[in-house]
Amino acid sequence: MTTGSVPVIVAIDGPAGSGKSSVSRAVARALGFAYLDTGASYRALSWHLMVRGIDASVAADVIAELPDFDFRIGTDPDDYYVRVGSADVTDAIREPRVTGVVSLVARIPEVRRWLNERFRAIMAATPFDGIVAEGRDITTVVAPDAPVRILLTASEDARMARRSKELTSESAAAVGEALRSRDKADSRVVDFMNAADGVTTVDSTDLDFDQTVSAVVDVVQTARTSHGG
Numbered sequence: 001m002t003t004g005s006v007p008v009i010v011a012i013d014g015p016a017g018s019g020k021s022s023v024s025r026a027v028a029r030a031l032g033f034a035y036l037d038t039g040a041s042y043r044a045l046s047w048h049l050m051v052r053g054i055d056a057s058v059a060a061d062v063i064a065e066l067p068d069f070d071f072r073i074g075t076d077p078d079d080y081y082v083r084v085g086s087a088d089v090t091d092a093i094r095e096p097r098v099t100g101v102v103s104l105v106a107r108i109p110e111v112r113r114w115l116n117e118r119f120r121a122i123m124a125a126t127p128f129d130g131i132v133a134e135g136r137d138i139t140t141v142v143a144p145d146a147p148v149r150i151l152l153t154a155s156e157d158a159r160m161a162r163r164s165k166e167l168t169s170e171s172a173a174a175v176g177e178a179l180r181s182r183d184k185a186d187s188r189v190v191d192f193m194n195a196a197d198g199v200t201t202v203d204s205t206d207l208d209f210d211q212t213v214s215a216v217v218d219v220v221q222t223a224r225t226s227h228g229g
């Protein structure tokens, strides 16, 4: 699994429903790398606040909870889990009630700094040869020096159509509206709609899932070849 050298970081950002989690996990598997889902941490913190009855819109109350937020995430793409304390919240953090408040939590700078420190520690300590980390600000804030940085995009129509195909109790219109309003709120905090300098865009609008995974793997292999890695 490991070579004992510095892990290769593959940073991937993109809007909601662009395929970051599913594609990044498949890419990690293909490369024999670890996989870090940073959005799951923001979701897990939102879940923790809900369980404790804390209003996510009151920044001071959210910040006061950080020392008590005992969070763990699996980074093996074949053993993915999210835990808060002794609770397995892998599925619970995907519920619409969590998705509905996560942007409130994510806009708090202290929360971002606190989580970013943990993301960097997880990436540095990975026992794998590399790690695919995905989110909204990995290419720009968390790992701006990563040797591979990708913006994974797809048109809003494509993203809404893909989300609507998933099993959900909500209507396609509600799913689409939730996706749009989350992107709008999140875009006020970090720019994940435009590729920063040196970031390669992979637009999956006209690609199926496997083609998208191959396109991302190609970007990684090309970057590693040109960096001699």
Ligand SMILES: Nc1ncnc2c1ncn2[C@@H]1O[C@H](COP(=O)(O)OP(=O)(O)OP(=O)(O)O)[C@@H](O)[C@H]1O
Residues within 6 Å of the ligand: 014, 015, 016, 017, 018, 019, 020, 021, 022, 023, 039, 162, 163, 166, 204, 207, 208, 209, 210, 212
């Ligand atoms: N290229 C593609 N073609 C078809 N379906 C895709 C493609 N990429 C991803 N998908 C599907 O789109 C849906 C959304 O993908 P995923 O959950 O990985 O997105 P995400 O960017 O992580 O979303 P979010 O930010 O909301 O968590 C999933 O059902 C996934 O299987």
Ligand SMILES: Nc1ccn([C@@H]2O[C@H](COP(=O)(O)O)[C@@H](O)[C@H]2O)c(=O)n1
Residues within 6 Å of the ligand: 016, 020, 038, 039, 040, 042, 043, 102, 103, 106, 134, 135, 136, 137, 138, 182, 186
């Ligand atoms: N680097 C990141 C990752 C996520 N967020 C916030 O978390 C929410 C959930 O993320 P998903 O990838 O699971 O959809 C997202 O809507 C953002 O509010 C973030 O700010 N930065």
